[in-house]
Amino acid sequence: MAKSILAVNAGSSSVKVTFYTFTNPPRAIADAQVSGITAPPATFKYQRGEFKQKEQPQENLGTPQDAFKYILQRCFSDPELSEVASDSDLAYICHRVVHGGDYCKEIEINDDTLHRLEALEDLAPLYVEETTQHNFEIHNFSALEIIRLCKKELPSVASITFFDSAFHQTMPLHVKTYPINQQIAKANGLRKYGFHGISYSFILRSVAQFLGKPAEKTNLIVMHIGSGASICAIKDGKSIDTSMGLTPLAGLPGATRSGDIDPSLVFHYTNEAGKLSPASTKDMHLSTAEEILNKESGWKALTGTTDFSQIAVENPPSEAHKLAFDILVDRILGYIGNYYVKLGGEVDALVFAGGIGEKSALLRRILAEKCHSLGVAIDSDANGKGVEEDQIVKDISKGGGKGPRTLICQTNEQVSQSQDGEKLKRLFANRTSAVRNGIPHRQLAVVISG
Ligand SMILES: Nc1ncnc2c1ncn2[C@@H]1O[C@H](COP(=O)(O)OP(=O)(O)O)[C@@H](O)[C@H]1O
Ligand SMILES: CC(=O)OP(=O)(O)O
Numbered sequence: 001m002a003k004s005i006l007a008v009n010a011g012s013s014s015v016k017v018t019f020y021t022f023t024n025p026p027r028a029i030a031d032a033q034v035s036g037i038t039a040p041p042a043t044f045k046y047q048r049g050e051f052k053q054k055e056q057p058q059e060n061l062g063t064p065q066d067a068f069k070y071i072l073q074r075c076f077s078d079p080e081l082s083e084v085a086s087d088s089d090l091a092y093i094c095h096r097v098v099h100g101g102d103y104c105k106e107i108e109i110n111d112d113t114l115h116r117l118e119a120l121e122d123l124a125p126l127y128v129e130e131t132t133q134h135n136f137e138i139h140n141f142s143a144l145e146i147i148r149l150c151k152k153e154l155p156s157v158a159s160i161t162f163f164d165s166a167f168h169q170t171m172p173l174h175v176k177t178y179p180i181n182q183q184i185a186k187a188n189g190l191r192k193y194g195f196h197g198i199s200y201s202f203i204l205r206s207v208a209q210f211l212g213k214p215a216e217k218t219n220l221i222v223m224h225i226g227s228g229a230s231i232c233a234i235k236d237g238k239s240i241d242t243s244m245g246l247t248p249l250a251g252l253p254g255a256t257r258s259g260d261i262d263p264s265l266v267f268h269y270t271n272e273a274g275k276l277s278p279a280s281t282k283d284m285h286l287s288t289a290e291e292i293l294n295k296e297s298g299w300k301a302l303t304g305t306t307d308f309s310q311i312a313v314e315n316p317p318s319e320a321h322k323l324a325f326d327i328l329v330d331r332i333l334g335y336i337g338n339y340y341v342k343l344g345g346e347v348d349a350l351v352f353a354g355g356i357g358e359k360s361a362l363l364r365r366i367l368a369e370k371c372h373s374l375g376v377a378i379d380s381d382a383n384g385k386g387v388e389e390d391q392i393v394k395d396i397s398k399g400g401g402k403g404p405r406t407l408i409c410q411t412n413e414q415v416s417q418s419q420d421g422e423k424l425k426r427l428f429a430n431r432t433s434a435v436r437n438g439i440p441h442r443q444l445a446v447v448i449s450g
């Protein structure tokens with residue numbers, strides 16, 4: 001019987017995977033990631049128990065599929081990772097998919113659901129150049145490419161997709177709704193969806209546990225600041241607002257995304273805005289406007305680098321680097337103020353997460369200083385040291401502060417995927433009875449999907 005579950009998180013600049021035991025609860029056996037895909041050379045990190053490895057692969061890992069293939073090959077060929085030697089050791093693959101449209105929970109991939117995801121049929125397609133069908137595949141592309149690869153290379157292993165947007169279904173109608181013609185909005189699914197929800201649900205659970213409060217009584221302002229960046233207001237354990245919108249382009253700037261701009265800007269930027277971008281492929285149709293605002297903006301446009309560790313430094317190498325840093329601080333502050341007021345000042349903690357939120361002491365310090373009017377104060381030593389490698393939540397607040405506590409949370413989107421979801425709970429329940437009744441795993445997958 002298969003021994004492991006594989007959870008995959010394809011991000012804007014990285015592919016992160018964790019192998020878990022196929023047990024309830026699952027136990028992590030190995031972690032692997034390729035980061036810096038958009039800022040070569042990429043870095044490969046691997047951890048199995050106490051064994052840790054970090055290297056820069058010779059191979060060109062410029063796409064999420066390259067990175068995923070490389071990771072699988074490295075893990076399958078590790079003789080010490082006996083639980084995962086080939087695909088027959090995998091019970092399920094869990095994939096993080098950014099845009100789930102109106103899907104509220106995870107789904108199992110088959111030809112039909114994959115097609116629905118590819119077209120995201122819940123959201124009526126937009127039209128570019130009259131006839132070209134257009135969809136949200138740009139935001140799901142990395143995950144879908146990996147799902148397609150798994151279907152081809154690991155055909156016997158079932159895939160489940162978890163959606164970033166699902167966590168934000170709780171946002172009130174007046175937050176989700178854009179003030180545009182409502183007939184058109186409804187027909188085309190034009191509303192705020194919000195993303196990074198798999199991360200926010202892990203952070204909520206971890207922080208509530210850390211604070212010793214039930215999640216459903218916890219109020220947080222969480223910043224998930226990575227190559228893609230967003231912020232979320234959580235009231236009584238539910239998302240009440242988040243900075244990303246119809247797509248991840250809205251809200252904060254990111255490595256290559258502009259974040260919020262006046263929507264008419266793009267028509268002054270180029271008169272090709274509505275045309276199909278030359279970067280489009282047979283499988284992915286992208287307008288020039290989307291290409292510019294999603295792929296050619298953000299700190300890459302300002303500084304030439306997508307590596308924020310070169311920007312978040314005490315003495316920036318150029319004025320442009322300083323400007324990129326100041327812009328991010330300014331936009332985050334705007335949301336903190338907004339969400340603090342929406343939460344009626346009842347905020348248990350400000351939480352920093354994501355590659356930048358977890359690693360940049362400078363960003364945390366500057367933001368905390370600028371939030372002093374809210375009673376936020378941090379301990380500079382604790383902030384400077386940051387979160388330990390194996391620590392999930394770290395309190396960096398200064399003792400005796402009047403305002404919300406300030407925490408760092410090392411988010412882990414793979415954990416949420418391995419533990420959440422009705423299908424997996426059923427899977428575990430069925431597995432237990434299947435083991436009792438001697439049903440082999442291949443039949444088990446049929447039982448679950450049927
Ligand atoms: N020490 C650091 N200081 C600031 N930023 C950092 C540091 N280390 C990594 N980063 C940034 O973290 C980002 C990656 O974050 P992550 O959340 O893993 O991204 P994604 O999931 O979007 O691929 C990159 O932009 C990288 O430059
Ligand atoms: C939605 C998004 O931008 O995801 P990530 O930050 O993982 O790239």
Ligand SMILES: [Mg+2]
Nearest residue numbers: 010011012226
């Ligand atoms: Mg990410």
